[in-house]
Amino acid sequence: MLKLVGIAGSVADQSYNRMLLKFIATHFSDLIDLEILDIDDVPMFNQSDDQTDGDAVQFLNRKITQADGVIIATPEHNHTITASLKSVIEWLSFKIHPLSGKPLMIVGASYYDQGSSRAQLNLRQILESPGVDAIVMPGNEFLLGDVKTAFDDHNNLKDDRTVGFLKETIGKFTQFVKVINSMNDKADEGWKKEDLESHGTVDTTIKGLDMHADDWVEQAAEKTHAAEGSDYVKLDRGVLTVDQLNWFLNSMPMELTYADDNNQFLYYNHTMDVKDMLAGRTPGSAGNPMADCHPKAAIPHVQQVVHMLRTGKTDLFKLPVPGMGPDKYIMHYYQAMHDDQGGYRGINEFVLDLMPIVKYYLEHTGQVLAKDPNAKADAVSGASSHAAAEKAKPDDVSGASADTEKPAEKPATDEVSGASASADVETKPAAPKDVDSVSGASAKD
Amino acid sequence: MDKFIAIVGTNSDNSTNRKLLQYMQKHYANQAEIELMEIKGLPMFNKPADKQVPAAVTDMAAKIEAADGVIISTPEYDHSAPAVLMNALEWLSFHIHPFVDKPVMIIGASYGSLGTSRAQAHLRQILDSPELRARIMPSSEFLLGHSLQAFDETGNLVDEQKTAKLDGLFADFETFVEITKRLKNAHAATAQEVRDLDWDNL
Structure with missing residues (x-):
C-alpha cells in the first residue's frame, strides 16, 4: 500500500x-x-x-x-x-x-x-x-x-x-x-553511489585497521578495549554479560548478520561451520567491506538493495533463495536498522528456512498445501527464476543476486476511481449563502 | 512632512531589502520621515483562542496606524513573500486592523535578475484581503534585481536609471497618499465591516 x-x-x-x-x-x-x-x-x-x-x-x-x-x-x-x-x-x-x-x-x-x-x-x-x-x-x-x-x-x-x-x-x-x-x-x-568497498567512515567505524584481515575481530577488540566474557553491557531494556549476549544471539533460530551504515560486515552469530550454514560465512569475513562478500556480477544488485533500505524506500527487503532442495525454503531478510532519531544505521540480515514453520502450521491445523489457480506468481517456488539462474550458491553477506524488483506489496489497483464517478467539482455541501460585500473571504482556517 | 513606516520584509541579518529601505530613508530625508520596522522575533501565528495579540504587534500596529503610509520591501522565497512577512501580516490582521485604507508602496530586491516580481504580486494579493484592505499603489513595481551589486560602499544605488525610477515612484507615492486621503468616503463603513468580521460566527 x-x-x-x-x-x-x-x-x-x-x-x-x-x-x-x-x-x-x-x-x-x-x-x-x-x-x-x-x-x-x-x-x-x-x-x-x-x-x-x-x-x-x-x-x-x-x-x-x-x-x-x-x-x-x-x-x-x-x-x-x-x-x-x-x-x-x-x-x-x-x-x-x-x-x-x-x-x-x-x-x-x-x-x-x-x-x-x-x-x-x-x-x-x-x-x-x-x-x-x-x-x-x-x-x-x-x-x-x-x-x-x-x-x-x-x-x-x-x-x-x-x-x-x-x-x-x-x-x-x-x-x-x-x-x-x-x-x-x-x-x-x-x-550507484553506494560504496560497498566501505571507503568512508561513520561515527562507529573502527579506524586504522585492515578490514580484510582474518583477525580483524581480534584487532578491533584490542583497539577499542571491547567488553568481553563476563563484562556487563547495558542494553535497552536490560543488562547482560557479553557471554550471555552471545548465548542469546547464538540460540536464535536463524542466521544473523550485522552490516553497518558504512556497508561494513561487522558481525554474524557464529554457531556453525560454513558448510552447514544456509548462507555461508567464515570467521575471517567479519570486518570485511560488503564488496568482499559478493561476486562482482552481483554488486549492482546489492547496491540497489542497500540504497532502498538507506533511503527508506523500503524498510524490509525479502528474497527467497532456493537451491537447497524441496525440503527447504530459504528466505533472506534485509531489515533496515535505525537509531533513535530515525537515521539509517545499517542492515540486520536474517536468514532462515521457512519450511519447518509451514509444516508445523499445516500439521497442527490439519491442512495441506494446494496450488492457488489464481496466483500470478507460483506461490511455492516464486522467485526461483532469478536467483537460481544467476548463481550457483548463495554468497556470503547478502543474497547476492538480490533481484532489483521491489519487494512485496503491489497494491492492487482497485475500484476507487470508478466509484462515485461524477461528484461535481463543487464540493460545497450546502446551497451557496448570500455572498455579502466581504465576499472574497479569506476565511481563517 | 509625510511620515512613513518602512517594513523590512525579512528576518535575515544581511538583507539587501533592508539596505534599499535604508537608502530611501537617507535619500528622501528632505521629503519624508521614514522609520524602518523589523518583523523578526514575532511568535508563529497560531490563531490563539483568547484573541490575544503580542505586545510587539500592538506596538507595530500603533505605529502603522499613526503613519501616513507604509513601504514594504520584500524578498522572494519560493516564488512568494517570505513566511516571516506573511506571519507579521497575519498578526496585524487578527482582531486589529491597522492597514485598512492605509496607502502602501511595495518594492523588493533580489540577488537574481527578476527582482521579486512574483513575491510582489503575492504581497499585493495578501494586502487586498478582507482583513488587511490596504490601499496599494497601483501599477508601480520597483524590482531591484542583482541586488548584491546594486549598492556602492556608502549604501547608495549605483544605477542611475534605477535611481530615477525610484525617485519618480516615491514622488508618485506621496501624491498617492494625498489622493487616498480623499478616498475616505467609505472608510467608516469599511472599518466597521472589518471590525464586525467574525469568522467564528459566520
Missing part, C-alpha cells in the same frame, strides 16, 4: 484541515497509509539562523523522503497560505529538498464558501518553484467550504457527495503517485 504523509498547514489548536486529513487517513485506510505530520515545532524560517539540522526539520525531511507521496491540507489566511506552512516549505527548500520530484496533492478547508481556493492556487505556485520542485497533481481541486458545518460529531464528513468526490480524488492521486514514482525510479541513479 502507498505510504503517504499528510501536513496540515495550521498550528492553531483547532484545525479543520487537520480534521480533514484525519478523516482521509481513517476513511480511506484501504487505499492509502497516511501518516499525519505535526509542524508545530518548526521554527520560523531565517536564513541567518540555519536550523535545517534541528530535530523538527529533520523529522519532516526524513518522513517526506521516505514517503511515496504527500498530501497538504491548507487553510486560507489573508488570501494565501499560513505563515507556519510557508515557513516549513522554506526550510524544505533551503539546504535540503525532500519535496523535489515528490508527488503531492493539495486539499483545503475553510470557514467560508471559498474553501481555500486562493490559498490552494498560491500553494501550487510555491510548490512549483525551483527550490521546492514538488510534482503537484493537476486539476482535482478539493475545496471544502463552510467547514464548521461539514463534519458530524464523530468528525466524519456529512455529505455523501463530498465523500464520494474525495474518494475519487484520492484514487486518482494513488495512480498519480505510481506514475510519477516510476518516472523517478528510472531517473534515480543514487544507488
